Amino acid sequence: MSMLAKQQQAMLAVLFDWPSHSAIKKIANYTVNTGSRGLKIYQSNGHVLAQRALQAAYPVLAQLLGAESFDALARAHWHTEPPTCGDVAEWGVGLPAFVRGSAQLQDEPYLGDLAALEWALHCASIAADAEVDAASFALLAAHDPAELHVQLAPGCAVVASVWPVASLWAAHADQSVPFDALRQRFQAQSAEVALVWRAGLRPQVRHLDPAEHALLTALLANQTLGAALDAASHGAALATQWDTHSWLAQAVQSGLLLSVRA
């Protein structure tokens, strides 16, 4: 290993090994003034950045945990799974699994799914732009759905949970679900499936019923519209009536459905 590589490896060990006492002793071979505040500045920079980056991607998780616990979580994640690229917005993909595996958070088992929902929202916020092709909707009248594929909105994703995760997010993010209702859904152990997509520049979340869950899962798997509608009809049999025309109208209006191709 080159001298430069050794120096840089020693510095990264100071920043990411935790505790860092051994790494600080080791870097003394390569630096002067090791006892000074300089190394602590770099360590502190990392912890501040970790907190800010994860707070930006996981605002509701941060709200639920409180500042002190969230800082501790961010710091632990920083030292366990450091960033691997220079765009800090890409860091944090592993947090849902990290939360699920955290011994300290075992009493709040729904937090992992909430984190997964927030990461999906974060991804939607930075997903590649896509245009609506309104003219293509005419294909819906001219073709059998089995011959059609659709393009969904940027960042479209489905997050399924055994907890009322969409309600949990909505109650804290925009207060669109009252806390009384949220409490009842937790008491009833209501499983929820959340749909995430970006309408224009605005990421969105809503709860999916079983029919829509089946439909969106099929569409996200690149199945034809016909196959997805069949899946939805099957899903609807488990719950409410299914109305294809109403769903298509709402999907176009909400920016979820961008175009159709034969």
Place this chain on the structure above:
Amino acid sequence: MPIAQCASRGGVGIGWRQPHYAELLVRQPELNFLEVHSENFFAHGGAALAVLERGRAAYDISLHGVGLSLGSAVGLDAWHLDQLARLVDRIDPLRVSDHASFARGQWLGASGSRTIHAADLLPIPFSAEALDVLCANVQRVQERLQRRFMVENLSAYVQWRPQTDEPQHSENEFLSSLAKRTGCALLVDVNNLYVNARNAQIRGELTDPVAHCLIWLDGITPTDVGEIHLAGHCHMRPTDGENPQDDIVIDDHGSRVCAEVWQIYKHAMQRFGTVPTLIEWDTDIPALDVLLDEARHARLVQGANA
């Protein structure tokens, strides 16, 4: 290799950060350029990129990176360079820059050795080996972007110990060699110079930080300089019970440019001519008018030198 030259000389810009996105687009104050951090716009779509494209329609843009890790012994991240190249194609910036620093390297974690990125501007030694690495990486960036790149001097809170008997470069010799070997431009951050000099003063290595900075600038060839950065810093003094060594000046970009840095900037303008100058402010970002007032001050210094 055909490399486009840096843009015309002179002019003042500000760092355009999220709290001022909307206000600046509405007011469109008189500025020669806006500076943004490249990595904040690596996304392939979404609101931030849409804002930048609106800003680009009204202003020239200087893309300033913080994550290329030009001094890394493990080399550049091809993904990062791809993102930067795509952004350059999309925005057609006036200038593109990053730092003489490293962030990528090997780390031995619980699951074995892997390449990580520290997401910080970590100092590199001014050794012959580091210069070779930096030159190779800068050359690769210039070949990919097909333009003259700019490399900024760092504020460093750790000093590397010379590891061989070979003479070490001073920082300005190191950067001048980089410019000579690669044809890149230098982005001279005057505040970083002063922060390093103040910390050297605290360590007892020099007595007059301003004089040290002026000598530093005199060692740089004027035609190598493509842009100048100005910012504020803070002095963190040890509190009762802390080690007296815990006295340090931090380049936090969180206050107005101090009188000493304006003095050094004036010298820079006299030596380099009216180089494009940026007002940076990244911590506790104040009202837009405060940044515009700092920009007006820089313009006055440039005007006095014109």
